[in-house]
Amino acid sequence: MAGWLPELLASIVAAVLAITLHEAAHGYAALALGDDTAKRMGRLSLNPLRHVDPVGTVLLPGVLLVAQLLTVGRVEFMFGWAKPVPVNVLGMRRPLQAMALVAIAGPAMNFLLAWVAGLLVHPVETWGTLLSPESLGIAYRFLALFILANLVLGLFNLLPIPPLDGGRIVAGILPPSLALPYMRLERWGILIVLFGVFLLPRLTEDFDPVGWALRNVVAGAFDLVLLLSGNGPGA
Incomplete structure (x- = not known):
């Protein structure tokens, strides 16, 4: 087996689980607030295939994965997106605030999953003697990648740029006179994000900004997850 294949498989599984549960959280939050659009359209599902966007979920992350594994031999950064879960906030009471609650459910799920992965380090340590050194290493690496995938996805989506979750949270806080013009940025949001992630460092x-975030925000959040789950920082 190629040395990078376990890393590739672990990265794919970690990213797919993080994205799927992120999107499902949006749908369940909307349902709890009275909107069953996602349920009626078959998107209230834990089936990853229901949330796949051909470019954002498959092509772009795949290119990033293979490029990093072939060049530096490990995964340091991932970027992608899934098909947004359909939500009709206009049928809810106080639509802007409802939209903010639905939006925050996705990152909240990712942070919860990262913490749970940190807790799973303990049973792996306890039962690690039953595993081969190679299997134990894969288990630890998967948990680390799962924490990383959830933190990157959750924190990235908190950027205050529509249509990211952070933009919708900001719109829910602003008064309607400011929120509605702010949400009009949504048509340009992805272009703004792609410019900041890929083009700005080249220009x-x-x-x-991505390198800065990985070195500071995500790394700090990773250590915080380890501490909150009873592991020392950098474990």
């Missing part, structure tokens, strides 16, 4: 010499 400037010393400004790499």
Whole structure:
């Protein structure tokens, strides 16, 4: 087996689970607030195939995975998206605030999953003697990648740019007179994000927002998850 294949498989499984449960959380939150659109359209599901976007879920993450494994031999950064779960907030009471609650459910699910993965380190340590060193290493690596995938997905979606979850949360906080013009940025949101992630570091010499976030925000959040789950930082 190629040395990078377990890493590739673990990365794919971690990313798919993080994305699927993120999207499902949006649907369940909307259902709890009275909107059954996702349920009626078959999107209230834990089946990853229901949430797959050919470009955002398959093509772009696949290219990033293979490129990193072939160049640096490990996964350091992932980027992608799934098909948004359909939600009709206009049928809810206080639509802007309902939209914010539905939006925050996705990142909240990711942070919960990251913490649960941190807790699973303990049974792996306890029963690790039953595993081969190679299997134990894969188990630890999968948990680390799962924490990383959920933190990157959750934190990235909190950026205050529509249509990311953070943009919708901000719109729910703003008064309607400001929220509605702000939400009109949604048509340009993905372009803004792609510019910041891919083009801006190429156009400037010393400004790499993604690298800065990985070194500071995500790394700090990773250590916090380890601490909150009873593991030492950097474990």
